[in-house]
Structures are given as structure tokens and as C-alpha cells.
Amino acid sequence: MGKQSQTTAAVKPKVARRYQTSGKEPAIIMKEATALWWAEATPSKSNIFSVADKATKSNFTQMIWGKSTKVGCSIKQTCNEDNRLHSPFYVDYVVCLFKESGNKVGEPIYDIGNGCNSDNDCTAFSNSRCDRSTSLCELGNKIGEDVYETGLGCSSDSECTQIPNSKCNTDRKLCVAA
Incomplete structure (x- = not known):
């Protein structure tokens, strides 16, 4: 029983909002869901995740959580009661799992630093690189690149x-x- 509850906690998903479509391609569905998450961004004076953040922008903060280095997403497509895919009642769900999961109240969303000028400045994670246009270190695919x-x-x-x-x-x- 203890092992089961540990497993459940380790894979707690971060879920996008539900929205209706009428037969969009998976790539478009994924881009729309991540755009909805990103739209939660609001100016903040603190880098520490709070209870208020949890209520208003937890999808966004999970996406930018500094310790998250891996993400896997899935699209669940459901039909209306007549099992017709192309109908006004066709709904898509997008679910993403992040490792390390974030949104822990009281923890920093990301490390504050001076920014980077070269790849050598990016030392927190191996194989990370400096995006000189933002002075931020990044790991994995560049923003906007299909993954x-x-x-x-x-x-x-x-x-x-x-x-x-x-x-x-x-x-x-x-x-x-x-």
C-alpha cells in the first residue's frame, strides 16, 4: 500500500483545461493547450510559489518550473454519445506529466541569476545551452520547435x-x- 501511494504521488499529472473542437489535428490541439497554459502568466514580485499561484497560474508555473527537465504529453479525444468524432460535442483533453514536478508551495519557481552569455555559463544541468536572445539557460528543444x-x-x-x-x-x- 505504501508503495502504491508513492507511485501515485510521483506521477501526479498537470492537466490543461478542457475545450471543444471539431476534428483538429493533434499538433494544433497541443499548441492550443500549451497556449492556454502560457496565457496564465502574470507579473509577480516573488519567485516563490504561493497558494495564490496554485489557484491562478499553476499550469504556467509548472511549464517554467526550473527543476523540470522532462515532459510527456498525451491527447485524449472523446466522442459524443453517438460516437461521432466530427460533431459539436467532440472534446479533447491534454494531459502532461513533468519530471521533476513543480508547484510546491514555498519553493522557488526557478533560480534567480545573472543570466548567461555563453553555454559555459549554463552549469545547472548537463547539455544545457545559453539562449543569447533571452540570456536564459535552456535544456532540450528550443521554444517553438516541434518536439x-x-x-x-x-x-x-x-x-x-x-x-x-x-x-x-x-x-x-x-x-x-x-
Whole structure:
């Protein structure tokens, strides 16, 4: 039982708002969700995460949490009661898991420093680099860079091998669970 509760706490997701679409591509859905999170940004005089931050901008602060070096996201697409994908009641959910998770009340959102002038100034994480336009150290892909491939999509059920019993939705070129 103790191990189960530790596992649950370790993978607590940070969830985007729910919003309705009518058949948008996954790349567009992901960009819209992250734009909603980023829109929570507000000026702050403190670098310490607070209870007020938790209520008003926790999606944004998780995205910029200084100790988070990995993120994985998934899109859940649901249908209306008639199982029609292209309908006014089609809803997408975006869920992202961050490691290390942030939004811990009383902890700094990020380390305050003098900024960087070169990659040699970026020492907190190996392989981080200096973005000279912002004087911030970054790790991973640059902001605005795609971090995934959408591929050509499927054209037949035989191409859907990653998800057991999935079928190809040829209109959307996506493999979906049956």
C-alpha cells in the first residue's frame, strides 16, 4: 500500500483545461493547450510559489518550473454519445506529466541569476545551452520547435500496430482504439 501511494504521488499529472473542437489535428490541439497554459502568466514580485499561484497560474508555473527537465504529453479525444468524432460535442483533453514536478508551495519557481552569455555559463544541468536572445539557460528543444513528429498518418487498419485492437480512422489518418 505504501508503495502504491508513492507511485501515485510521483506521477501526479498537470492537466490543461478542457475545450471543444471539431476534428483538429493533434499538433494544433497541443499548441492550443500549451497556449492556454502560457496565457496564465502574470507579473509577480516573488519567485516563490504561493497558494495564490496554485489557484491562478499553476499550469504556467509548472511549464517554467526550473527543476523540470522532462515532459510527456498525451491527447485524449472523446466522442459524443453517438460516437461521432466530427460533431459539436467532440472534446479533447491534454494531459502532461513533468519530471521533476513543480508547484510546491514555498519553493522557488526557478533560480534567480545573472543570466548567461555563453553555454559555459549554463552549469545547472548537463547539455544545457545559453539562449543569447533571452540570456536564459535552456535544456532540450528550443521554444517553438516541434518536439514530435506527426508523420503521414495511417491509411489502413494494418498500419495500426502500436495500440492493440486499434483501427485506422482514414478521414483523420489516426489510429484509434476500437
